[in-house]
Amino acid sequence: MGRGRRTAAAHGDVSLTATLPPSSERAPLISIRDVRKSYRMAGEEVPILKGVDLEVMAGDFLAIIGPSGSGKSTLMNVIGCLDTPTSGSYKLDGQEVGGLSENRLAEVRNRGIGFIFQSFHLLPRMTARENVELPLIYRGLSGKERREAAEAALAKVGLADRMDHRPNQLSGGQMQRVAIARALAGHPPILLADEPTGALDTKTGAEVLGLVQELNRQGHTIVLITHDLDVAAKAGRIAFMKDGLLTEEGGDAREAFARHPHGLEQHSR
Amino acid sequence: MKLSQGIRMAWSSILANKLRTALSMLGILIGVATVISLVAMGQGSANEVSAQLQGLGTNMLSVNVTGRGSSTTLTLPQAETLGDGIDGIDGLSPTVSGSAAARYGSVQTESSVTVEGVTPDYEDVQDFHPQEGRFIAPLDLEAYSKVALLGIDTSEELFGPGVSPVGETILLSGVKYKVVGLLEPKGTSLGASNDEKILVPITTAQRLFQSEGVRTVAVKAASEETMDAVTAALEAKLSAIFRGNTNSYRITNSEELKETATSVSKTMSTMMAGVAAISLLVGGIGIMNIMLVSVTERTREIGIRKALGARKRDVLFQFLVEAASISSLGGALGIAAAFGAAAIMERTGTATQIESDIVLYSFVFSALVGIVFGLFPANKAASLKPVDALRHD
Numbered sequence: 001m002g003r004g005r006r007t008a009a010a011h012g013d014v015s016l017t018a019t020l021p022p023s024s025e026r027a028p029l030i031s032i033r034d035v036r037k038s039y040r041m042a043g044e045e046v047p048i049l050k051g052v053d054l055e056v057m058a059g060d061f062l063a064i065i066g067p068s069g070s071g072k073s074t075l076m077n078v079i080g081c082l083d084t085p086t087s088g089s090y091k092l093d094g095q096e097v098g099g100l101s102e103n104r105l106a107e108v109r110n111r112g113i114g115f116i117f118q119s120f121h122l123l124p125r126m127t128a129r130e131n132v133e134l135p136l137i138y139r140g141l142s143g144k145e146r147r148e149a150a151e152a153a154l155a156k157v158g159l160a161d162r163m164d165h166r167p168n169q170l171s172g173g174q175m176q177r178v179a180i181a182r183a184l185a186g187h188p189p190i191l192l193a194d195e196p197t198g199a200l201d202t203k204t205g206a207e208v209l210g211l212v213q214e215l216n217r218q219g220h221t222i223v224l225i226t227h228d229l230d231v232a233a234k235a236g237r238i239a240f241m242k243d244g245l246l247t248e249e250g251g252d253a254r255e256a257f258a259r260h261p262h263g264l265e266q267h268s269r
Numbered sequence: 270m271k272l273s274q275g276i277r278m279a280w281s282s283i284l285a286n287k288l289r290t291a292l293s294m295l296g297i298l299i300g301v302a303t304v305i306s307l308v309a310m311g312q313g314s315a316n317e318v319s320a321q322l323q324g325l326g327t328n329m330l331s332v333n334v335t336g337r338g339s340s341t342t343l344t345l346p347q348a349e350t351l352g353d354g355i356d357g358i359d360g361l362s363p364t365v366s367g368s369a370a371a372r373y374g375s376v377q378t379e380s381s382v383t384v385e386g387v388t389p390d391y392e393d394v395q396d397f398h399p400q401e402g403r404f405i406a407p408l409d410l411e412a413y414s415k416v417a418l419l420g421i422d423t424s425e426e427l428f429g430p431g432v433s434p435v436g437e438t439i440l441l442s443g444v445k446y447k448v449v450g451l452l453e454p455k456g457t458s459l460g461a462s463n464d465e466k467i468l469v470p471i472t473t474a475q476r477l478f479q480s481e482g483v484r485t486v487a488v489k490a491a492s493e494e495t496m497d498a499v500t501a502a503l504e505a506k507l508s509a510i511f512r513g514n515t516n517s518y519r520i521t522n523s524e525e526l527k528e529t530a531t532s533v534s535k536t537m538s539t540m541m542a543g544v545a546a547i548s549l550l551v552g553g554i555g556i557m558n559i560m561l562v563s564v565t566e567r568t569r570e571i572g573i574r575k576a577l578g579a580r581k582r583d584v585l586f587q588f589l590v591e592a593a594s595i596s597s598l599g600g601a602l603g604i605a606a607a608f609g610a611a612a613i614m615e616r617t618g619t620a621t622q623i624e625s626d627i628v629l630y631s632f633v634f635s636a637l638v639g640i641v642f643g644l645f646p647a648n649k650a651a652s653l654k655p656v657d658a659l660r661h662d
Contacts, residue, residue, distance in 0.1 A: 082576060083654075083656040103582075106575065106578050106579060106580040106581070106583075107578065109575075109577070110577065110578020121569070121572075121573045121576070122573075125281055125282075125285050134577050137274060138577060138578040138579050138580070138583055139578065
């Protein structure tokens with residue numbers, strides 16, 4: 001436990017402000033080069049990612065869209081350092097993530113990425129505030145620092161009056177806002193949202209999406225993964241995932257999408 | 270992550286599954302309670318035994334003649350000279366014993382009382398003095414005097430508490446004896462009360478019981494070191510008297526008795542340690558089982574924690590603290606149960622003594638059981654890959 005605290009002290013300033021070092025301002029926050037990932041299933045090597053390239057700059061709002069089975073969840077796991085690629089290079093904030101140990105990856109997840117999951121992934125026995133404090137516990141912050149950061153984050157998502165409610169006392173939209181507050185609390189450079197509106201009805205989904213857009217306007221870098229074209233349309237950039245390949249950027253991507261409309265049609269309904 | 274944080278997490282998980290936690294700590298609870306109360310009982314009975322052995326006196330040897338008939342008993346002169354020529358003997362006291370009904374006026378003892386015929390040396394050898402009156406004198410032996418000393422309990426039975434019997438006359442098997450002394454209280458030794466007896470001159474007792482021989486000789490050795498030598502010399506002498514028939518006599522050594530008693534209680538302690546180990550092992554397996562269930566159930570929670578930055582050791586620590594909390598809580602409740610059981614046993618007449626270090630050991634041990642048996646499930650939890658754990662339903 002001692003090491004955790006030491007690291008926290010050493011990086012204390014950086015972690016709380018999330019400002020990038022000036023020298024890397026023009027370098028991409030996420031730089032993925034030819035990332036491949038394959039799983040062994042029933043003795044056969046099944047490729048899921050077949051050479052993905054992606055760059056995300058600070059302040060971007062990128063939506064990755066694709067049908068299920070296209071590999072976008074696997075890509076999200078790789079971006080989120082929940083899974084390691086089979087080959088290829090992934091630089092997060094200038095740091096190569098590929099060869100890192102499990103402990104270092106946990107630290108990268110803790111400091112570098114704020115996760116927003118489709119099914120919220122809140123711990124049911126904890127209050128909203130305790131849930132938001134969770135990543136800060138693993139960062140080694142003191143109780144007082146955690147409470148302040150958690151309260152600020154919950155206030156930011158408009159839940160200042162629900163801090164001591166447990167998830168089962170909150171609506172779906174409120175739960176997702178708690179999850180967003182949890183992702184924000186540690187001021188990570190990237191927010192990674194996996195189908196953030198997938199478990200919500202249209203109205204609350206739109207509210208949550210509005211919050212995400214608002215966060216982007218405030219300067220947060222957001223990578224959003226969805227199969228819903230309407231959701232993706234809110235993003236500044238859209239990348240299309242299909243059969244393990246990512247087709248990036250405006251015109252090209254839309255052309256690619258136009259050539260294979262059915263893959264998306266099925267899922268956007 | 271700090272210890273306090275870990276303990277808080279463990280508690281919230283324990284409180285979330287109260288019944289399950291209670292059931293899984295039951296094994297440890299029963300184990301600890303059993304161990305402490307068994308050891309308390311063992312200690313209680315060991316205390317009683319050692320108190321009784323204390324009544325035997327120190328450095329005592331007892332020669333018992335077990336043969337039958339006049340040719341296989343010692344005569345009084347033989348008994349009195351048994352120690353002659355043997356170094357390291359402080360004193361020697363031949364005894365003839367039997368039992369007789371005692372009566373004072375219209376009061377009769379409920380059952381017959383042990384009557385011991387003794388010599389004047391008995392007083393110093395057994396360290397058993399009259400608190401009032403006098404002891405038996407050499408002249409009493411020569412004159413076959415009908416005088417008696419009463420044990421404190423016997424005196425109370427015949428004369429009532431606080432009444433001095435000295436100078437009164439009692440009847441032993443219908444024969445009048447003058448009470449010349451009242452013995453001091455001495456308690457019991459090896460189950461026989463020293464306070465419920467009547468001492469008379471040995472010659473008088475031989476007449477009373479119509480026996481010529483002496484069957485018991487108590488020998489006091491000068492020191493513990495000389496006891497073995499004295500025993501050997503007595504063996505040689507007795508062997509000569511009984512012409513090599515070693516079955517006719519037996520020499521009992523009070524130190525040996527103590528050693529036997531000690532080794533008995535040691536054996537009991539070892540057995541209890543075995544019982545302890547087994548019951549705590551069973552308890553530990555119970556905890557391991559419940560922790561494995563808990564890990565499976567909370568796979569998603571582990572995934573969430575890992576996604577949010579929990580390192581392997583954070584998860585390991587969390588589950589270890591949880592296992593150790595369950596087991597030490599079980600241990601603490603077991604200690605409480607043991608104190609309750611001991612109180613009940615005391616009330617029903619079983620001597621118990623709970624020693625504080627046994628309580629401490631069993632608590633520490635139960636906490637350790639939790640850590641040892643929690644290690645495997647905790648490691649299982651900590652080794653989960655975040656992506657797999659998150660996908661778990």
